Amino acid sequence: MTTRAAIYVRISQDRGGAGLGIARQEEDCRALCARKGWEVFDLYADNDVSAYSGAARPKWQELLADINEGLVNAVVCWHVDRLTRSPRELEDVIDLADRQGLELATVSGEVDLATPTGRMIARMLGAAARHEAEHKAERQRRQRRQAAEAGKVAGGGKRPFGYEDDRATVRESEAENIREGARRVLAGESLSSICRDWRTREIVTAAGIPWKPSGLRRMLASARISGRREHTPRSSWEGTRPLLGEVVSDAVWPGIISHEDSDRLRALLSDPDRRTSMKGGSRTYLLSGILRCGKPTEVPNTACGWGLIGRPRSGVPRYVCPNLPGADSCGGTATNAQRTDDHVRDMVLTAFESPAFMKRLREPDGDGDEVYEKVQADEEELEELAADFGKQRISRKEWMVARAPIQERLERNRAKLAKVSSRAVLLGFVGSYEDMQDRWEKMNHSQRRAVISSAVRAVHVLPADPRKRWDPDRFVIDWIA
Ligand SMILES: [Zn+2]
Incomplete structure (x- = not known):
């Protein structure tokens, strides 16, 4: 009889760090199945944020049902602590192992539920994991409470621009820069233009380096500067963090700009049209893209309509209807750039x-x-x-x-x-x-x-x-x- 294995993976916060991302768990489990010559029946993935909160695990329920139906006769997981969250759940699995002849394999070590020693090991591993998680949960609760009482903010890393090292006290000089940047962007100025200006005024990032448009964009689009928390699920990053996360709550730190300005900035800075126009780089011609060729065509009441482009002749800047091979621009209109501007x-x-x-x-x-x-x-x-x-x-x-x-x-x-x-x-x-x-x-x-x-x-x-x-x-x- 072939062994049909269910791979069970679970992501949670009870154990952070390397090796326990869902993709990694799955990869290791599949490799283990291959080594044991087991056929992978299905992947069951639960995503519970807090392992011991008692929230239902839908895929776990589905897995138990499939085991009961006899569809699955082996379970593969990364560690026993991925599989069960409580001694009671572990006993359920041990019961199933008895009744259905269920085999269990974990990447982190052999656990044979068919033998008393294997069960004892499983129970110990489960208990140890539970102890660790409870201990950590308690520690975190304490830290959070202390932080809240002290008016502090969770999170490590470098201080954000506009705030002191405690991430909650506004640094007024930088706050003024943020307000200025917000005003200018909302007034339609380009990020690179602001960065150029800030470079000459020696306004630098929290890390002490000159501002670049990408960094300025991210800073101004962050909900943080309006005193709000933003959440970006890591699973949605796909390499780079998206510009906008979901605004999840008011933060304990004070805002530097209003919610409304922040929403407008977020809308403006995530507008794909804007990004395209920024790629055009610095325009030296004020009205390029705004001027249209008005020369009539053979069709009555229609004009050429092409956007005039900047093109000097004998060193004199002009706007002209481009004479492009293969395009239907007429090439018949030109005007002095300075006087037109x-x-x-x-x-x-x-x-x-x-x-x-x-x-x-x-x-x-x-x-x-x-x-x-x-x-x-x-x-x-x-x-x-x-x-x-x-x-x-x-x-x-x-x-x-x-x-x-x-x-x-x-x-x-x-x-x-x-x-x-x-x-x-x-x-x-x-x-x-x-x-x-x-x-x-x-x-x-x-x-x-x-x-x-x-x-x-x-x-x-x-x-x-x-x-x-x-x-x-x-x-x-x-x-x-
Ligand atoms: Zn034209």
């Missing part, structure tokens, strides 16, 4: 000065707050689902099924929120024409682009009239408001 800037600043325009820009296009509320509602729902799963009110599968559509909607709304936010925050730039002109002069390229795109969807550039040197009427602005 100045003209569009003036148009935008003038528009900002107009109360009527600002009223339209301010007017919610329905969305702003509404989208924000939707995002929050979905985040709360995800939290509740996670709690239901944690308390075993729903199965893992039910949890996964229920969260999929919410997560999808959440992603969509986060993207929407990112777009609304970048405009809403720009309202802070607006002042009198002189004010704005002043501020404009001090802005870098990325900030200026942010200002323009907050008000302008596109600028259509009509072909030049050869009789005129400079003709502002060539520029038809497609205002957002």
